[in-house]
Amino acid sequence: MGRTTRRRPRAGRRTAAASIALILAGGGLIAVNSYAAAGEGQGPWPGGGTTQSGTLGAGPVPATVKCPEVANGLPEVPEAARAEVDRELATMDSGITEAYQRFAEEQEQIERDPQFVQNAILGPLRSKREAGLDRIAEAIGRITGERPQDLRALAPCTLQTDGADEPGQDGGGQDGGGQDDQNGDGGQGGNGGQAGNGPEASDFADIRTVSPNVQEPPLLRGASRGTFTTDCDVNANGKFNPDNVIVAPGVSNGAHHMHDYVGNQANDAFASDDDLAAGATTCRDQGDRSTYYWPVLRLQNGAAEDDAQADGGGKDQNVGKILTPSQVTLDFVGNPRGKVTAMPRFLRIITGDAKAFVNGNANANASWSCTGFEDRQLKDKYPICPQGSKVVRSFKFQSCWDGRNADSANHRTHVAFTDASGRCPGGFVPVPQLVQRIVYDVPPPVFEGADAAVFALDSFPEQLHKPVTDHGDFINVFDEKLMRELVSCLNEGRRCGPGDPAQAPGGDGPEPKDAPATATAAPTGSPAPAPAAPAEQQPEAPARPDAPTADPAPAPGDPYEPATPAASAAPATEEPAAERPPAEPAPETPDADRARPEAADAPAEPTAEPAAPDAPADRAAAPSPARSEPATASVRQSPKAPAGTETPAPPTAGGSNIPVPAGEAAPQAVEGGLAETGAQLWPSAAGAVLLIVGIALLRVRTRREGPRHR
Structure with a gap:
């Protein structure tokens, strides 16, 4: 016991x-x-999951500094005040850049003090913006005699997440554009990428998961069916600068990111119209001294570029090796409803929005795709292309002009897009539409490990290198004779220009008609003429009582031929003009990769074809994930180099191009599912x-x- x-x-x-x-x-x-x-997934607040108010929260990470776009909120700016206003707007952009950089650098201080963002970053930024807005109001008031009121409502900035502003921020004047998670990534997730401010894996999508989504309006009787191609090289001479003579004239580093320039070589922040008229040009036809520029694309693989310590480069968090395009195609096309009139000399057009990540996508006009898949366009994702296919970014510029102004205060209201049928807004006339297509031989992105490498646009730092911020700029500096030829070419339904193999000196003429073809590139939201088709297959819209007709448009004098009225109000039933000739497949001249209708018997996916014997070895090789060096001068395209890396995309059922609702164009891997939740x-x-x-x-x-x- x-x-x-x-x-x-x-x-x-x-x-x-x-x-x-x-x-x-x-x-x-x-x-x-x-x-x-x-x-988990929380931002820089105390404890890793505490919001600015000091409470534990589960909201998305504050990603960037968001400020209202002042240029869009200004009243009419008189010409005499334009230069001063532009300088103030550029100064405000610099202030946003500085505020974002401090936000990104002061994470430890922000974690210790939730009020640090407001007291040390957003508050001082608001004060600076209020002072700048007061100076803008004063500049306008001196000319008009009436000072604009309520501009200070545009001063407050916030911290933006992907979908909502962080609670407790300094609210007030929002830009009204909305930012409802247009990128679909459900939270910035820590701002990956080489510079710590993007891009990240959710900014990419496999192009093969995208449904065909390109639609074109039919060409009506009287349409201007021609195509004029200008060949201005691929920036082989490496002309870059971080200026923007359209948006920030007279301001060095006004863009805070690097641009590629082709065409006019006199372009910098201080170039006047006279400078551009006298400048040298890379265009084969010396009558085209226009300037064409866009943000550079970089391979972010840890390699340093020459601008690693320079404005617009590393100082503005744009890092990595600048990629030289393998091809740049610059086409001018007509209007699907009627004739076009000449553009005025020194007409300035910007398309897309460099600040679309915070402004919303109202002005976004980015278009991303892959060769062989160009009937599928991405707006807010970079494409992941299959082997043998190249990355394509394209723009269709505004093609309606107000008939009076070569520029406007916000650089947008003097031009406009057509509607879905190709009609210009009331008071606007059709002008030749610039269609710009840039092709890159770039390795697929790698997101993890020692070999991590992605490609990304240069951007304003606070825009986080989002693909939706892509944009293009154009200043028309065609001479009088060449502009007349361009307009005649479009209105008469011809295919013209030094890029046309049949007309170019030394050209070899078109390829056989059974050569492989690719689909037409088109940015979302910018309608344009349908792709060329043989005359007997060209759709014609029959005259019917309910058929829309073109608005009567003012007929401003042709800036090159003042006595010639604009032929832009031709009704849909006008007798047919000459049919646009078939778009013959051509050898790989500067427009050899141009989009063409898909072949009916195309293979399911692009595959690398054998290179021609005279093709450079590095051009013939298909892109490989193992590549770590970008395409540079060694892959610049010879005008006669045959294409050897592209094959057509799979045909669509019945040839349909059904648009995909916004946010559904690129099905992505879904997060937060039952399995993931159980694992957590x-x-x-x-x-x-x-x-x-x-x-x-x-x-x-x-x-x-x-x-x-x-």
């Missing part, structure tokens, strides 16, 4: 100790997992089981031992 009496308390103590250990272990697992789940919560579940088992054991032991110790 003695031994039994001694053992029972020892066994009971062991049972009690085990029960307590189970309870503590279970409770600990629950507590730790709950804390980690609350903090299993420690809490295990902890609960341990807790229950421990309590049960303790209760059993108490019941058994209790009567013996009474």
Whole structure:
């Protein structure tokens, strides 16, 4: 009995100790997992999951500094005040850049003090913007005699997430554009990328997951069916600068990112119209001294570029090796409803929005695709192209002009897009539409490990290199004779220009008609004439009572032929003009990669074709994930180099080009599903089981031992 009496308390103590250990272990697992789940994906607030107000939250990470676009909120700016206003707007852009950089650099301080963002970053930024807005109002008031009111409502800035402003921020004047998670990535997730401010994996999409989504209006009787191609090289001479003579004239580093320039070589922030008229040009036809520029594309693989310590480059968080395009195609096309009139000399057009990530996508006009898949266009994702296919970015510029102004205060209101049928807004006349297509031989992105490398646009730092911020700029500096030829070519339905193999000196003429073809490139939201088709297949719109007709448009004098009225109001039933000739597949001249209708018997996916014997080896090779160096001067395209890396995309059912609703164009991997949620919560579940088992054991032991110790 003695031994039994001694053992029972020892066994009971062991049972009690085990029960307590189970309870503590279970409770600990629950507590730790709950804390980690609350903090996961959170921003720079105390504790990793605490919002600016100091409470534990589960909202998305504040990603960037968002400020209203002042240029879009200004009243009419008189010409005499334009230069001063532009300088103030550029100064405000610099202030946003500085505020974002401090936000990105001061994460530790922000974690310690939730009010630091407001007191040290957003508050001072607001004060600077209010002062600039006051100077803008004063400049306008000196000319008009009436100072604009309420401009200070555009001063406050916020911290933006992908979908909502962080609560507790300095609110006020929003830009009204909305930012409802247009990128679909559900939170910035820490701003990956080489410079710590993007891009990240969610900014990319496999082009093969995108449904065909390109539609074109039919060409009506009287349409201007021609195509004029100008060949201005691929920036082989490496002309870059971070200026923007349209948006920020007279301001160095006005863009805060590098641009590629082709055409006019006199373009910098200080170039006047006279400078551009006298400048050299890279265009084969010296009558085209126009300037064409766009943000550079970089391979972010850890390699440093020459501008790593320069404005517009590393100082503005644009890093990596600048990629030289393998091809640049510059086409001017007509209007699907009627004739076009000449563009005025020095007409300035910007298309897309360099600040679309924070402004919303009202002015976004980015278009991303892959060769062989150009009937599928991405707006807010970079494409992941299959092997043998190249990255394509394209723009269709505004093609309606107000008939009076070569520029406007916000650089947008003097030009406009057509509607879906090709009609210009009331008071606007059709002009030749610039269609710009830029092709890159770039390796597919790699997101993890030592070989991580992605490609990305240069951007304003706070725009996080989002693909939706892509944009293009154009200043028309065609001479009088060449502009007349361009307009005649379009209105007469011809195919013209030095890029046309049949007309170019030394050209080899078109390829056989059974050569592989690619689909037509078109940016989302900018309608344009349908792709060329053989005359007998060209759709004609029959005259019918409900058919829309063109708005009567003013007929401003042709800036090159003042006595010639604009032939832009031709009704849909006008007798047909000459049919646009078939778009013959051509050898790989500067427009050899141009989009063409898909072949009906195209293979399912692009595959690399054998290179021609005279093709450079590095041009013939298909892009490979193992490549770490960008395409540079060694891959610049010879006008006669045959294409060897592109094959057509798979045909679509019935040739349909059904548009995909916004946000659904590129199905992406879904996060937050049941499996993912279970994977995140299993420690809490295990902890609960341990807790229950421990309590049960303790209760059993108490019941058994209790009567013996009474």
